[in-house]
Amino acid sequence: MEYCSSGSLLSVLESPENAFGLPEDEFLVVLRCVVAGMNHLRENGIVHRDIKPGNIMRLVGEEGQSIYKLTDFGAARELDDDEKFVSVYGTEEYLHPDMYERAVLRKPQQKAFGVTVDLWSIGVTLYHAATGSLPFIPFGGPRRNKEIMYRITTEKPAGAIAGAQRRENGPLEWSYTLPITCQLSLGLQSQLVPILANILEVEQAKCWGFDQFFAETSDILQRVVIHVFSLSQAVLHHVYIHAHNTIAIFQEAVHKQTSVAPRHQEYLFEGHLCVLEPSISAQHIAHTTASSPLTLFSTAIPKGLAFRDPALDVPKFVPKVDLQADYNTAKGVLGAGYQALRLARVLLDGQELMLRGLHWVMEVLQATCRRTLEVARTSLLYLSSSLGTERSSSVAGMPEIQELKVAAELRSRLRTLAEVLSRCSQNITETQESLSSLSQELVKSRDQVHEDRSIQQIQCCLDKMNFIYKQFKKSRMRPGLGYNEEQIHKLDKMNFSHLAKRLLQVFQEECVQKYQASLVTHGKRMRVVHETRNHLRLVSCSVAACNTEAQGVQESLSKILEELSHQLLQDRAKGAQASPPPIAPYPSPTPKDLLLHMQELCEGMKLLASDLLDNNRIIERLNRVPAAPDV
Structure with a gap:
């Protein structure tokens, strides 16, 4: 062979x-x-x-x-x-x-x-x-x-x-x-x-x-692995499924590992929302890696990575010189050091994934704010235009229209809807400012993670420890050491122990403590994101409801104006047949002018109703787009 x-x-x-x-x-x-x-x-x-x-x-x-x-x-x-x-x-x-x-x-x-x-x-x-x-x-x-x-x-x-x-x-x-x-x-x-x-x-x-x-x-x-980072739990999962399995099977596998039910699973990949249809093949899921996983949202409490402190597995040197025992001890300590290095990398990667995932959520929420604000402002613009047209259409000689109770109530309702939309717009603007502030915090935190040098410090200690370990490995094969060599061996033991202590100190203070602090901060940010998302949903629903109601009010007002226009024409025609009109001290609008004016007003109201209907359809389509997940 x-x-x-x-x-x-x-x-x-x-x-x-x-x-x-x-x-x-x-x-x-x-x-x-x-x-x-x-x-x-x-x-x-x-x-x-x-x-x-x-x-x-x-x-x-x-x-x-x-x-x-x-x-x-x-x-x-x-x-x-x-x-x-x-x-x-x-x-x-x-x-x-x-x-x-x-x-x-x-x-x-x-x-x-x-x-x-x-x-x-x-x-x-x-x-x-x-x-x-x-x-x-x-x-x-x-x-x-x-x-x-x-x-x-x-x-x-x-x-x-x-x-x-x-x-x-x-x-x-x-x-x-x-x-x-x-x-x-x-x-x-x-x-x-x-x-x-x-x-x-x-x-x-x-x-x-x-x-x-x-x-x-x-x-x-034969299975493929799909990397899934649970943003709320701050844990990276490896989900093993067959390529021919459906998305539904994948979601059940995620459920087993995260306890997040399939109906509550929402995903982002590289900053984009992923809409996973349960009936299609899992082959349609994007290729993932440990550094580029699917990001899963849920309302779970952050728990972070569970691990055993490497310090618990560090043996101690015996006081006397025992070449075999010293070699075995050095090997055990070095093994714990490599474990600390691996965990330090995982903890640092976890912080990066938390911050990156939150950044993507911010982007999704900001996009939701922009869409909702656009709809609210468009609706508000049409309403303001409508109210202004009604005021300018008040014509002398038509007191019956101005005083009509139903028309007055409808105009009042339009003004109320305009005020609600105005408040919603202001609310969304404030939410955008809050999200921008949180995004700036995330940028600073990511810069701090990128500037972290704990991995390099641990690696430096390991390199020096590994050099001493190799010396111990050679020495154990010898029957004994001379006096000078023995003194060097003792000094190496002291240096090795010092390096191990330094390594574990860096791991605890620079890696574990920072990671635990980041988990606490991450939990607070996730609560803010969750509250913001729920608030945006309520505001979006209010804007959609106002838009729908405004459309109905406009249609009703348009129908009333058409009926009044028709009634006015009939009254003018009857008056003309009964007796000639008296000479007015001031010029007044003719029936023909009134008819044209009412027709223009009706056409304007119809266009406004059509625009509001299109606006409502836009909101309905936005509501069907998967929203950012509950966090």
């Missing part, structure tokens, strides 16, 4: 960078390669019998990607699914409990073993790759307390994927989820944990077979 120049999966996991497990992308590569390798073995009827990270070699492909290969087939043999074997091979931490009992505890038993023993080893290997540690750990370690090791694996409750004994002769503690220090997203964990629970099963009758294992793991590997 080709030369694998990058060591084994075990060497990858022993690196301090992966002290708490592999990153999600790398873990998926391991899962894909292991599943493909095992599938090939089963197609050829072969059982490996010694699967472990040390027998999974790594090489780097032409495009820089990792490729993992199953190796070391010294214990392999041909075995069909229904066949058994009795010989014992393997590495004890990864052995099936039945094989462990016979090979490690040396207890005679007549059990035969099937192909599912490889599944147990795969389960332990995958857990190790995901978390950086073994799933079953007795006090003192697996090789120092073999009886407890056997108890943990055989007494494990159904559904548990890990067990540990925290103190000597202490009780066994079971875990049904991956640890919080794991780098895998909750979306992937929800897919992986059931698989681990069903292949880490002692009873072969209850353990999955390879067919089901391949089906479930292939289901994971």
Whole structure:
């Protein structure tokens, strides 16, 4: 086979960078390669019998990607699914409990073993790759307390994927989820944990077979990930779905992770509203990344990222010079340092996503303000024009129109509507000013995030710590140190401890505290945004209602004017037939002039009613456009 120049999966996991497990992308590569390798073995009827990270070699492909290969087939043999074997091979931490009992505890038993023993080893290997540690750990370690090791694996409750004994002769503690220090997203964990629970099963009758294992793991590997940032909760989620799934299935998956019901899910992507139709394929969702996710809105309370303080996982050096112990301690401290670096990046990215998402919401609300204000001002302009036309149309000799009670009431109502629209316009203007002020705050906060140098400070400490760690790694292979070398070693220990203390101080004061403060501020801003959005909805509804009512009033007033015009013409015609009109001391309008004037007035009112109708249609269309979400 080709030369694998990058060591084994075990060497990858022993690196301090992966002290708490592999990153999600790398873990998926391991899962894909292991599943493909095992599938090939089963197609050829072969059982490996010694699967472990040390027998999974790594090489780097032409495009820089990792490729993992199953190796070391010294214990392999041909075995069909229904066949058994009795010989014992393997590495004890990864052995099936039945094989462990016979090979490690040396207890005679007549059990035969099937192909599912490889599944147990795969389960332990995958857990190790995901978390950086073994799933079953007795006090003192697996090789120092073999009886407890056997108890943990055989007494494990159904559904548990890990067990540990925290103190000597202490009780066994079971875990049904991956640890919080794991780098895998909750979306992937929800897919992986059931698989681990069903292949880490002692009873072969209850353990999955390879067919089901391949089906479930292939289901994971065929899924695509959609990154969703819950703006209200301030949490980034990885949602795993199949490309052929519908939007409705995607929304249900989001619901499981965020507790936000599908009907309350509203999304923005790169500053634009996303209208997701439940019946269409999820392939229509834009391509997302962790730095460019879909932004989800809801009314949930910000909770932020849940994490374990790396300081809790920092071991302490022993006072005396012990090269092996010092190396192990330095490795543990360095692993905690890399965990702090990873968390610092996640916390800083979270602040950036919070501020960017709020900025987009501001833009949407500002656009809503502009549209509503335009509608309100247009309606107000037509109303003012209408009222002015009515005053100028008052003609001497037509007292019956001026004093008509219904017409007077309608004109009064138009004036009232004009006043309401004027107040709405003023209200929207004030809201725009408030949003502009909040937007300026966001710009300042984003500048502060971009100027943050905590990541560089932590990285600088890690670089220096890593240099000392490599010295310790070389020294542990030596039988001892000379006096001068020992003094240098002690000084390195002091410097290493000082750097670790400084690193954790920066993490706490520059990363965690700022992040927690940003969560508090984010919660306050989200409440303001939520209140502003609700207020804008009420104002928009008021403007739409005023516009609709004004249209009705204009139509009624127009009908009254038409009836009065018709009545006036009839009265003039009757008067002309009865007697000649008296000579007026002042010129008065002729019936023909009055008729023309009334016709012009009616035409004007009809045009105004038509304009108001168009305006109402605009508002209805705006109301159908998805509004900015509840926040």
